[in-house]
Amino acid sequence: MISSRSEFMKTLETNNVSTKKAVVIVSDNYIPDPLREECQILPSTNFITKPDDTTRRVSPKTVVDVLEGKYKDQYDLLHIIDCRFPYEFEGGHIKSAVNINTTDELDKLLLQPATTDKRVLLIFHCEFSSKRAPRLARHLRNQDRAWNVSHYPALFYPEVYVMEGGYSSFFEENKSYCWPEAYVKM
Secondary structure, eight states, X not given: OOOSHHHHHHHHHHOOOOOSSOOOOOOTTOOOOTXXXXXXXXXXXXXXXXXXXXXXXXXXXXXXXXXXXXXXXXXXXXXXXXOSOHHHHHTOEETTOEEOOSHHHHHHHHBTTBOOXXXXXXXXXXXXXXXXXXXXXXXXXXXXXXXXXXXTTOOSOOEEEEETTHHHHHHXXXXXGEESSOOOOO
């Protein structure tokens, strides 16, 4: 058990995690909380269609609640990650979303360096949230687990969700939260 911040920093420096990615630079403010459970902020469901997909799901209505500030006091930074292709994103997306559709782009945004001094809320989606978004969310969770293996179950990003039904479901009921107010199918 790691009992001090300096011991934690030492394990990060000496821990040889096999990954092709660049080294994560950890903030001096980060101290892992081993008692923190995953996904405490948003009402969600465990949507397991495949053994390797355990990412919790949130409804488009919950995403609207997040956009309207309902959970703002429970996180410091929000990333809505649209995993669709750039032409789909440019044809219409949730106003505050960022278009990330490769593992390299995701690693650059969240792991080089990891955000460790803020409570981060991550909501992934693609067109239907059945393939691309779950794949990128799973990649992030695997990388996060690898970097934090020595002090399991602590994570850099415990609040990771996939939006049920993807952009297609969100757009149906929430066009006013999209820019432009359009939907380009894959």
